[in-house]
Amino acid sequence: MSKVELGPFVSVYSGSLGAGVDEVGRGPLAGDVVAAAVILDPANPIQGLNDSKKLTEKKREALFPEIQAKALAFCIARASVAEIDKLNILQASLLAMTRAVQGLNPQPEHVWVDGNKIPRWQYPAECVVKGDSRVAAISAASILAKVTRDREMVALHEQFPKYGFAGHKGYPTADHLAAIAEHGITPHHRQSFGPVRKQIEQMDLF
Template sequence: MLEPFVSCYKGELFAGVDEVGRGPLAGDVVAAAVILDPQKPIEGLADSKKLTEKRREALFIEIQKNALSFCIARASVAEIDQLNILQASLLAMKRAVEGLSVAPEHVLVDGNKIPTWSYPAESVVKGDSRVAAISAASILAKVTRDREMVELDKVYPGYGFAGHKGYPTKVHMQALEKQGPCKAHRVSFGPVKRQLEQLEMF
């Protein structure tokens, strides 16, 4: 297990990277990169999915205040449909790292895939629960995306985006069948594609 709050990894300044939003049927995929400051430890970092919304919101502010550097980036719905969700997720992570104000000497990426870039890097399976910097990145990405889905709910009412955040819940699937897809939906995803095909039949 990698120790949390270390400023260097194998003697190098490192960033933790994670993304949120690979599974939903709607909305952008959002990624974040974080370089933590060992002189300003942040208590309670964990996999964002295991934290309450209130705790994530509090940590969201604390991470931005105390990190050495952070960047939040994305790949759009159009890019997801064009590239596929895996490549779009890697693109979002690449943009997040490239947007850091402090260039990392090493990057630790959650999962088992690494974007194509010039940074020395390695993947860490379940990194969002093992590496503090990746946990911080997962929190920034999730809070950002959740907020955006709440806003999308106002733009495209009736789908329940504020509640399910675009994931294929029963409520979402029923709304999708009743209303058809909106511009926020990923048309390359099976359930959305099938609804479009059914609409084209009439």
């Protein structure tokens, strides 16, 4: 088992099947939380990987198919709005990441998890704070998850154009909060989140 340097990234062990996992969508008021897991191929490197939030939309969209084509394995998974409301957003995020890793074929021998919480699973794993900018496999996972979720929010915008989902992607911007106040909530809003719950309570007063 040997260490390799991945460009600007920290050293990681390449002698076993290591996966990176990340999630997108903890903060929004609407939509699923989406996670992705990726096992990269050291023999088929991908240039330009970074934290998805630091990349332009154009760059993320270009990397999306390249990651899928060059990775040894990848899986995109989610936890639904109903699961978020039932479990809370942290547990739903961990569930989505678990589903993503479980969906990999082949299965990883080690997992790097972005952040500071490891799901309860059987995989040897370690947390990497800001891992989406430090570990290439996590960066790749963050790109797959973000592009997938952003596309879903654009599709949701087509169903509910008054809410502006294509622009804010479900996050609690002033425009989004104003739309909720004016038009109420959709079935895709997370009812356990404060601004959404507040709107429900106001509606119940009438």
